[in-house]
Amino acid sequence: MEHSIAVDIAFLLLAVLAVVAGWRVFRTDSMVRASFFLLVSFIAVGAIMILLAAEYLGVAMFFMMAVEMMVMALFMVMFMMNPAGLNPMMMVHQHRLSIVAGGVAFVILAAMALFSSFPADPLPAGLDPVHSLGEEMLGDSMLIFESAGIVLLATMIGVVVLSSHRGRYGAAEEGSMPPGLEPGGDPAGQPEDDESGGGHAHHHHH
Amino acid sequence: MTLVTLLLLAAALIGIGLYGALSQQSFVMLMMGLELILNGVMLAAVAFWAYSGAGAPEGQLLTIIVMAVMAIEMAMGFALVVAVFRGKQADTTEALSELKQ
Numbered sequence: 019m020e021h022s023i024a025v026d027i028a029f030l031l032l033a034v035l036a037v038v039a040g041w042r043v044f045r046t047d048s049m050v051r052a053s054f055f056l057l058v059s060f061i062a063v064g065a066i067m068i069l070l071a072a073e074y075l076g077v078a079m080f081f082m083m084a085v086e087m088m089v090m091a092l093f094m095v096m097f098m099m100n101p102a103g104l105n106p107m108m109m110v111h112q113h114r115l116s117i118v119a120g121g122v123a124f125v126i127l128a129a130m131a132l133f134s135s136f137p138a139d140p141l142p143a144g145l146d147p148v149h150s151l152g153e154e155m156l157g158d159s160m161l162i163f164e165s166a167g168i169v170l171l172a173t174m175i176g177v178v179v180l181s182s183h184r185g186r187y188g189a190a191e192e193g194s195m196p197p198g199l200e201p202g203g204d205p206a207g208q209p210e211d212d213e214s215g216g217g218h219a220h221h222h223h224h
Numbered sequence: 225m226t227l228v229t230l231l232l233l234a235a236a237l238i239g240i241g242l243y244g245a246l247s248q249q250s251f252v253m254l255m256m257g258l259e260l261i262l263n264g265v266m267l268a269a270v271a272f273w274a275y276s277g278a279g280a281p282e283g284q285l286l287t288i289i290v291m292a293v294m295a296i297e298m299a300m301g302f303a304l305v306v307a308v309f310r311g312k313q314a315d316t317t318e319a320l321s322e323l324k325q
Binding site: 078082136153 | 225227228229230231232233234235236237238239240241242243244246247248249250252253256257259260263266267270271272273274275276277278279281282284285287288289291292294295296298299300302303304305306307309315316317318322
């Protein structure tokens with residue numbers, strides 16, 4: 019696929035933006051800001067898709083991610099203890115292992131990208147990507163596309179069931195008592211009664 | 225912009241996402257890591273479609289499917305977070321320990 023130097027420069031800038039924003043997601047104090055950094059990363063990748071002539075996918079990415087990240091930001095405000103980042107915060111566990119795992123995953127995937135030979139088979143000259151995607155979705159692959167729709171419907175039902183307070187026969191948790199960890203012991207998973215060790219004992223690593 | 229540079233970018237996104245998914249304590253931040261992994265996967269799929277798949281329409285379809293997976297992951301994840309928060313007032317992974325003995 020032939021492209022100009024401007025495309026290369028745009029790709030470079032967008033790639034740096036995607037990686038830096040993705041990295042900042044886990045380095046910012048504010049969780050709302052983290053979700054907007056993730057949105058920036060997604061938009062950069064969507065723009066790269068448009069550079070790659072996948073216009074439909076790139077634009078779909080913009081819309082989907084804009085909505086998704088707004089929902090995420092609302093969730094942060096609703097549930098998280100520190101959405102605005104007023105005090106410095108670093109809530110991580112197994113930090114060194116995670117850094118090593120992320121680094122190893124990058125090195126392995128990068129080595130695969132660098133050292134394996136993929137067939138060079140670029141887009142044909144007269145291809146209309148949006149048209150061919152539409153033909154595929156409502157033609158040969160219609161079953162797959164429709165199955166995705168059914169799975170989304172099942173997800174919607176499951177989400178409503180999971181997040182509703184009450185079922186048909188009263189409160190969802192009523193009368194349910196988990197068994198004890200040892201025979202005859204106290205039910206597992208119940209909140210402790212003492213006031214000192216409350217539910218929000220977060221670890222703060224600095 | 226070549227296939228190799230695109231795949232390197234995808235690898236970087238997957239690596240960062242894996243780090244986030246393994247290291248974050250908050251459920252929602254953990255889900256952000258998973259989203260970042262899928263972001264890299266979608267970019268790699270489009271890169272292969274454009275440079276090595278001769279524009280086969282199934283390549284774009286694969287990306288659409290990954291997008292649907294992402295939406296499902298997000299919706300189910302949030303529903304589970306709500307359910308866990310209602311039951312235990314917990315918003316971090318450390319707070320869920322009843323299977324630990």
